[in-house]
Structures are given as structure tokens and as C-alpha cells.
Amino acid sequence: MKRTLIFILFLSTIFSINSCKYYNFTGTGKIDAKTFQVNYFQNNAELIEPGIERDFTLALQDLIQNQTNLNLVTSGGDLRYEGEITGFRISPMTATADQRTAQNRLTFTVNVRFTNMKKEEDNFEKPFSFFYDYPANNQLVGATLAAAKQEIFERITQDIFNESLAKW
Numbered sequence: 001m002k003r004t005l006i007f008i009l010f011l012s013t014i015f016s017i018n019s020c021k022y023y024n025f026t027g028t029g030k031i032d033a034k035t036f037q038v039n040y041f042q043n044n045a046e047l048i049e050p051g052i053e054r055d056f057t058l059a060l061q062d063l064i065q066n067q068t069n070l071n072l073v074t075s076g077g078d079l080r081y082e083g084e085i086t087g088f089r090i091s092p093m094t095a096t097a098d099q100r101t102a103q104n105r106l107t108f109t110v111n112v113r114f115t116n117m118k119k120e121e122d123n124f125e126k127p128f129s130f131f132y133d134y135p136a137n138n139q140l141v142g143a144t145l146a147a148a149k150q151e152i153f154e155r156i157t158q159d160i161f162n163e164s165l166a167k168w
Contacts, residue, residue: 031165032118036070037077041110045088052149053085056110059153063161081160083112086127090140093133101136108132108152114164124163130155 038061043053060081065072070079087109092101109129116122132148134140140148 031068031070033070033078033116035073035077036064036068036079036081037073037075038064039080039082041083041085043085043088045085045109047088047090049088049145052088055149056085056153056156060157060160063157064165067161068165078117079164080115080117081112081164082115083110083125085109086111087129092136103133104136104140106132106134106140106148106152108156110156112160114160116164122164126163128156128159128163130159 038057041053041057041060043049061072064070064081085108087107089107091105091107092103093105094101094103096102107129108131109127111125111127113125114123130152132151134144134148138144
């Protein structure tokens with residue numbers, strides 16, 4: 001009885017250790033790549049917010065570094081992310097009884113081209129978009145802009161990560 005219990009514990013330990021080879025806590029599964037690169041996302045939006053292309057590029061780099069064990073390189077990466085910012089638009093969302101805007105919506109859109117040098121069938125090009133609603137009496141500067149960028153970048157970079165690596 002004691003031997004059987006030890007054998008079962010031994011087998012369960014071996015299976016648990018072995019299964020980590022194919023799955024990790026970020027949901028990325030098995031990645032054959034060792035390196036990734038995120039090329040600078042050019043801002044081609046009609047409304048230009050200075051520095052947003054740099055901030056977005058860095059946010060995507062940070063997310064991938066934090067959720068994988070891939071190494072960031074400037075060229076020749078096994079995985080390559082590139083694209084352009086195609087939309088940065090502010091539009092009124094709700095109105096008050098006297099026909100004034102009560103809430104504005106900032107919509108941010110980025111077109112992403114993902115290239116997996118190890119597995120071509122994973123390659124894609126597609127737009128990702130998200131929005132942030134804020135009171136119309138606030139200007140999109142300072143803390144309001146910082147909160148908008150944080151929420152939008154978190155959502156879009158996670159969506160890009162899920163599409164390219166997590167396969168969700």
C-alpha cells in the first residue's frame with residue numbers, strides 16, 4: 001500500500017513537471033521563438049497626439065517582455081510586430097437635455113502586422129481598436145489623457161498578445 005502511494009505521487013509529480021513544458025500561466029503554450037522585435041509604430045492618424053506612437057510601441061514591448069521569456073531585439077527577431085496608428089479620434093457620445101455634449105469618446109486604432117519567422121501560418125495583419133469615455137467638460141490633457149492612454153493601451157496590447165501568442 002505504501003509503495004503504491006509513493007508510486008502514484010511520483011507519477012503525478014512527473015506529469016505535472018512535464019506538462020509545464022506545453023503550458024504556462026500566461027496562456028502562451030509552447031513558443032518556438034526565442035526573440036521578438038517591436039518596430040516603431042508610425043502615427044498616421046488624422047488627429048496627431050505627440051509621443052503617442054512612442055508610448056504605444058513601448059507599451060507593447062513591455063507587455064510581451066512581462067508575459068513571456070522572449071528576449072527583445074532591435075532586428076532579426078523570431079517574432080516581429082510592426083504597423084501604424086491609424087486612428088486617434090474624439091467624438092461626442094451623450095448629450096444633455098439642452099443639447100450639449102455630456103461625454104466624449106476617444107477611440108484609438110492601430111493596424112498590426114505580426115510575422116512569426118518560425119511558423120508562417122501564424123502571420124496576420126489586422127486592426128485593433130479600443131475607446132475611453134470621459135466627461136465633455138474635461139480636456140484631453142494631463143490626468144485625463146494619461147488615464148485614457150493607460151486603459152486603451154492595456155486593452156489593445158493584451159488583444160495583440162492574445163491574437164499573436166495566446167491564440168485566444
